[in-house]
Amino acid sequence: MLTKAPRGTKDILPQESYKWHFVENSYRAMCEKYGYKEVRTPVFEHTELFQRGVGDTTDIVEKEMYTFEDHAGRSLTLKPEGTSPAVRAYVEHKQYADPQPVKMYYQTPCFRYEKPQAGRLREFHQFGLEVFGTSSMLADAEVICFAGEFLKSMGIVNTVLEINSVGCPTCREAYRQALREYFKPHYDELCESCRLRYERNPMRLLDCKSEHDKALAEDAPEILDYLCDDCSADFEDLKNCLDALGMEYVINPRIVRGLDYYTKTAFEFVSQGIGAQSTVCGGGRYDNLIEEIGGPSVPGVGFGMGIERLLILMEECGFQIPEPEPVDVFIAFLGEEARMKAVALMKALRENGIKTEMDILERKVKGQFKYAARLNSRFTVMIGEEELEKGVVQLKNMELHDQKETPVDTLVSVITEVVKNQ
Numbered sequence: 001m002l003t004k005a006p007r008g009t010k011d012i013l014p015q016e017s018y019k020w021h022f023v024e025n026s027y028r029a030m031c032e033k034y035g036y037k038e039v040r041t042p043v044f045e046h047t048e049l050f051q052r053g054v055g056d057t058t059d060i061v062e063k064e065m066y067t068f069e070d071h072a073g074r075s076l077t078l079k080p081e082g083t084s085p086a087v088r089a090y091v092e093h094k095q096y097a098d099p100q101p102v103k104m105y106y107q108t109p110c111f112r113y114e115k116p117q118a119g120r121l122r123e124f125h126q127f128g129l130e131v132f133g134t135s136s137m138l139a140d141a142e143v144i145c146f147a148g149e150f151l152k153s154m155g156i157v158n159t160v161l162e163i164n165s166v167g168c169p170t171c172r173e174a175y176r177q178a179l180r181e182y183f184k185p186h187y188d189e190l191c192e193s194c195r196l197r198y199e200r201n202p203m204r205l206l207d208c209k210s211e212h213d214k215a216l217a218e219d220a221p222e223i224l225d226y227l228c229d230d231c232s233a234d235f236e237d238l239k240n241c242l243d244a245l246g247m248e249y250v251i252n253p254r255i256v257r258g259l260d261y262y263t264k265t266a267f268e269f270v271s272q273g274i275g276a277q278s279t280v281c282g283g284g285r286y287d288n289l290i291e292e293i294g295g296p297s298v299p300g301v302g303f304g305m306g307i308e309r310l311l312i313l314m315e316e317c318g319f320q321i322p323e324p325e326p327v328d329v330f331i332a333f334l335g336e337e338a339r340m341k342a343v344a345l346m347k348a349l350r351e352n353g354i355k356t357e358m359d360i361l362e363r364k365v366k367g368q369f370k371y372a373a374r375l376n377s378r379f380t381v382m383i384g385e386e387e388l389e390k391g392v393v394q395l396k397n398m399e400l401h402d403q404k405e406t407p408v409d410t411l412v413s414v415i416t417e418v419v420k421n422q
């Protein structure tokens with residue numbers, strides 16, 4: 001128990017964290033290019049934010065949240081997603097008074113009490129984007145284009161972009177009614193959650209993961225037939241924008257998304273790769289969310305992308321994440337005086353930006369060299385009594401197998417020269 005991480009969580013070990021750094025740095029660089037700035041919000045929020053924001057008839061709020069009381073009796077929840085907190089920050093800090101649109105990105109851990117399996121964890125990580133303050137489909141097209149470009153730049157070639165419009169409260173009322181009528185004769189066959197969904201939020205019926213209900217939903221009425229003129233025109237505009245951007249997509253009228261706040265645009269990047277967990281990125285427009293949580297009436301659009309699923313797909317597509325550079329210099333020593341010299345030299349080299357290591361396990365010289373070989377250092381520096389007396393070190397270039405006696409005073413500049421010019 002004590003030496004096992006909680007179910008559904010995963011350590012990222014030192015030997016694999018470079019993969020995370022790679023995708024994180026790439027994501028940041030792309031955000032920079034597209035003009036998004038990072039927002040960092042707390043790991044926990046008031047529970048009510050998610051009840052209101054995500055929607056209290058969603059799976060997330062009904063079954064998946066990590067909710068606890070703090071010592072003062074407040075109900076807090078570890079964030080299950082990134083959009084509601086970003087919206088809360090936008091409202092709290094009156095970002096709507098700034099020139100619009102406000103474009104933010106985030107990278108955050110998320111927590112959901114789910115059944116752990118490949119690509120489905122209880123603590124996972126998301127990249128996300130939000131654009132606040134515009135109802136233009138150019139914004140929807142921009143975030144979709146960003147996600148597509150980012151996946152492409154990570155070597156992912158096996159995803160399909162699926163789009164839909166989930167309409168607005170006006171068109172949804174008629175659609176809900178049509179869904180209820182369709183499912184009514186099958187009410188008794190529905191799973192327990194779906195019977196609740198039938199009453200409270202029939203669009204959720206399309207999101208059920210049970211095979212029986214999924215099959216039933218196949219022939220259900222489609223939201224696209226119920227869109228009002230405004231939503232319909234926007235959906236057309238979105239498709240035109242995506243065409244102009246050269247983005248391929250398929251229309252999937254079954255996409256309802258697991259969060260209640262979506263209006264109009266809903267989209268997913270779906271892959272056949274990750275078993276049942278096929279969606280790597282999902283997002284859409286949320287024109288009522290900001291008002292819903294107590295802000296002014298401001299529209300928004302964004303996406304969330306699962307980093308664990310992203311990494312699984314990258315591996316499946318054979319993307320080679322560049323491994324970290326090995327150590328530049330390893331300093332070996334013999335004798336106490338040389339040991340002190342080695343420590344000082346290591347500090348000087350590191351101060352000059354050179355990746356330097358020495359043995360800090362008090363191994364004998366032979367062991368030190370074995371360790372150096374394991375580190376795969378480009379240079380080895382050896383300091384013994386004789387070298388100390390002469391004021392030199394033995395500098396060996398491990399790639400060229402070439403050893404030179406080098407004055408100790410020039411060592412830093414000699415190595416800096418070679419390493420920086422590589």
Ligand code: ATP
Pocket residue numbers: 081112114119120121122123124125126257258259277278279280281282283304305306307308309
């Ligand atoms: P799913 O239908 O797979 O449960 P979702 O609709 O709940 O996904 P979103 O809330 O849209 O997912 O989250 C955005 C992205 O975050 C997903 O596309 C996925 O890549 C990732 N994600 C969601 N839940 C998990 C999880 N439990 N473990 C790992 N990644 C997740």
Ligand code: MG
Pocket residue numbers: 258
């Ligand atoms: Mg889910």
